[in-house]
Amino acid sequence: MTGAPDAAPEAVDPAAAWERLLRVRTADEAAAAGLVPDGAGGARWAGAAAPGAAWLAERYLPLCLAGPRVAFGQLGQSLDGFIATRTGDADYVTGEEDRRHLHRLRALADAVLVGAGTAVADDPRLTVRACAGRDPVRVVLDPRGRVPRQRQVFTDGAAPTLWVVGPDAAAEGVGDGVEVLALPDAAAFAPRRLLAVLAARGLGRVLVEGGGVTVSRFLRARALDRLYVTVAPVLLGDGVPGLRFPGTPVMRDALRPPLRRALLGEDTLFELDLRAAAGA
Numbered sequence: 332m333t334g335a336p337d338a339a340p341e342a343v344d345p346a347a348a349w350e351r352l353l354r355v356r357t358a359d360e361a362a363a364a365g366l367v368p369d370g371a372g373g374a375r376w377a378g379a380a381a382p383g384a385a386w387l388a389e390r391y392l393p394l395c396l397a398g399p400r401v402a403f404g405q406l407g408q409s410l411d412g413f414i415a416t417r418t419g420d421a422d423y424v425t426g427e428e429d430r431r432h433l434h435r436l437r438a439l440a441d442a443v444l445v446g447a448g449t450a451v452a453d454d455p456r457l458t459v460r461a462c463a464g465r466d467p468v469r470v471v472l473d474p475r476g477r478v479p480r481q482r483q484v485f486t487d488g489a490a491p492t493l494w495v496v497g498p499d500a501a502a503e504g505v506g507d508g509v510e511v512l513a514l515p516d517a518a519a520f521a522p523r524r525l526l527a528v529l530a531a532r533g534l535g536r537v538l539v540e541g542g543g544v545t546v547s548r549f550l551r552a553r554a555l556d557r558l559y560v561t562v563a564p565v566l567l568g569d570g571v572p573g574l575r576f577p578g579t580p581v582m583r584d585a586l587r588p589p590l591r592r593a594l595l596g597e598d599t600l601f602e603l604d605l606r607a608a609a610g611a
Contacts, residue, residue: 438464
């Protein structure tokens with residue numbers, strides 16, 4: 332008499348899939364996590380997988396495998412290109428799905444970087460809360476030392492903070508877990524030089540999170556390898572602009588990098604491969 336058939340293996344669920352992706356940085360690690368080539372240039376789970384697990388692999392595996400040094404930017408904006416209203420209110424420009432996406436990007440980074448304007452206006456925590464994952468080092472670019480000492484990145488102790496200031500900035504009065512890095516001059520704040528300084532500290536995977544001025548500076552300097560822009564179906568009319576950089580006088584010379592699209596609830600995510608565009 333034959334025994335009962337073996338039970339089918341349990342499908343990989345989204346939570347387990349994300350935990351596995353967090354440990355993937357090489358093709359060998361992807362294989363060890365249970366990912367195999369899908370025949371179309373991507374990868375899929377070798378066994379049964381829930382739809383959410385398959386979506387996570389499709390969306391984030393390219394970033395996982397982007398190497399030990401990768402800079403990626405992120406912005407959420409309205410249809411007409413604003414990241415906040417004219418008063419600076421940026422709450423709920425994009426929805427909850429985009430918030431989870433942002434926190435996944437943080438979890439895949441060694442460092443998350445913001446400019447002084449964002450630190451002043453938004454008082455962000457820059458930690459990973461909407462998904463599993465460790466907190467990145469929080470990097471605040473503040474050449475004049477103008478960010479108030481009461482901001483959460485300086486006081487909450489939730490994650491290490493690197494406060495990058497200019498040579499003449501007064502940078503005292505911050506809490507434990509905050510390291511002050513004084514750069515010698517304005518030229519040292521150039522995006523590529525900043526990324527080299529961070530990489531020398533072991534922070535090679537950098538998320539440039541905001542605001543629009545800082546992300547635009549990194550894009551203009553061709554210092555970003557990937558760019559994630561989430562567009563919400565809302566019109567603001569005016570406000571704080573997102574991406575701004577010197578444009579081209581003719582359409583045929585406009586930047587048209589390879590991209591992927593995905594729906595995040597009512598929002599649309601555009602993922603631009605700037606590294607591929609630079610090598611074209």
